[in-house]
Amino acid sequence: MELIRASLAVVEPVADRATAHFYALLFLHHPEVRSLFPAAMDVQRDRLFRALLAAARGAEDPVALRTRLGELGRGHRRYGTLTGHYPPVGECLVQALARYAGARWDADTELAWRRVYRLISTIMIEAAEEAARTSPPWxxxxxxxxxxxxxxxxxxxxxxxxxxxxxxxxxxxxxxxxxxxxxxxxxxxxxxxxxxxxxxxxxxxxxxxxxxxxxxxxxxxxxxxxGPAAGAMTVDHALGADLLCLAGGTGIAPIRALVEEAVEYGGRGRSVEVFYGARGAAELYELDGLRELAARHPWLAVRPVLSGSGPAEGVLTGELPEVVGRFGPWTGREAVLSGPPAMVRRGVGVLLRAGVPAERIRHDLVGELAAG
Ligand SMILES: NC(=O)C1=CN([C@@H]2O[C@H](COP(=O)(O)OP(=O)(O)OC[C@H]3O[C@@H](n4cnc5c(N)ncnc54)[C@H](O)[C@@H]3O)[C@@H](O)[C@H]2O)C=CC1
Missing domain, CATH: 2.40.30.10 (Translation factors)
Known part of the structure; x- marks a missing residue:
């Protein structure tokens, strides 16, 4: 893994050029795969490199990596990706990395990358083939x-x-x-x-x-x-743990889904606390619906938080993570976070400092996967 990380560290600052070179090689030598990609490649470019970085970092947590790669493999069916597309992609990737890793590239590093790519692609291919038995590509x-x-x-x-x-x-x-x-x-x-x-x-x-x-x-x-459903921000309601939810802006969507699911399971003596942040009151578009649920279910509390305006009645003010940090204690809670990546990151920091163990904190950083 050291060889992979060391070469990635060299390529990271020139990731744009390395990725452009990768796609140039791929489309030149394998024009048949061009139609799998969007006409404009700008977002696609940094997606690939981010996915690689995540995979390289993820090797420390092989279970999570396997889950994520399985999702990626199943998800790639929607692009029309076939098993035969993986080897040429691996070949062009190795060539692009070799060119941009400079002095960090040697035979051992190449071998390490080929191994990692084989591992990654095998997991993705197997997941795709298994999904093909039971569900459509999209x-x-x-x-x-x-x-x-x-x-x-x-x-x-x-x-x-x-x-x-x-x-x-x-x-x-x-x-x-x-x-x-x-x-x-x-x-x-x-x-x-x-x-x-x-x-x-x-x-x-x-x-x-x-x-x-x-x-x-x-x-x-x-x-x-x-595409197929993905993401690990799910809750096992049967365990009945108290829930703490941080939702920023449209990040309220999956939190609302989790609250509805909690309603279906019933309170069962546990509490669910939702901090719902936005810049202005008009952007708290789900607040009325959540308040209705809270009025019917005493185990549910909903706390609106405004970051872009002064004090108002019934509303907390400040950036969502810091406001959550003022409340508590949160030690025994399962936490889920959804919203802008910066909010999620700061929220995780606040919760760790408040004594919530990392394995009880769940988020998917969807915003990071997909701006636009
Ligand atoms: N599953 C997930 O993680 C989901 C994530 N999202 C993401 O949520 C974001 C929603 O965007 P908007 O509605 O425009 O939200 P927004 O930018 O208006 O922010 C909402 C609230 O989040 C907090 N916040 C924002 N930036 C922060 C920062 N730098 N530090 C600390 N707190 C901060 C503030 O309390 C703010 O009021 C998008 O990036 C979207 O992709 C949306 C749905 C689901």
């Missing part, structure tokens, strides 16, 4: 409801064309008809429902192609494509 979902909740947030409900399985707290990737092969991740905003409908909260972000199309253009009747 689902079509017809938009059946499109509600604007704020100037730039829409709540979108779709009806998948085939049964779709997921758990509260998870997310999936979505592709719109307007930006082919550009996929973005969105969390499911409700627990699985008997009618099989799926709901997402989407905020149009500056220069976000997919999010702007979903908020400003999508309408009932439009058909989206969905």
């Amino acid at each position: 689902w079509q979902g017809e938009v059946v409801r499109h509600e604007r909740r704020t100037r730039d947030v829409a709540v979108i409900t779709v009806r998948p064309d085939q049964a779709y399985r997921y758990r509260a707290g998870q997310y999936c990737s979505l592709e719109t008809p307007w930006w082919p092969r550009v996929w973005r991740h969105y969390s499911f905003a409700t627990a699985p429902r008997p009618d099989g409908l799926l709901t997402f909260h989407v905020k149009a972000v500056p220069a976000g192609w997919v999010s702007n199309a979903l908020v400003h253009r999508a309408a009932p009747g439009d058909v989206l494509r969905l």
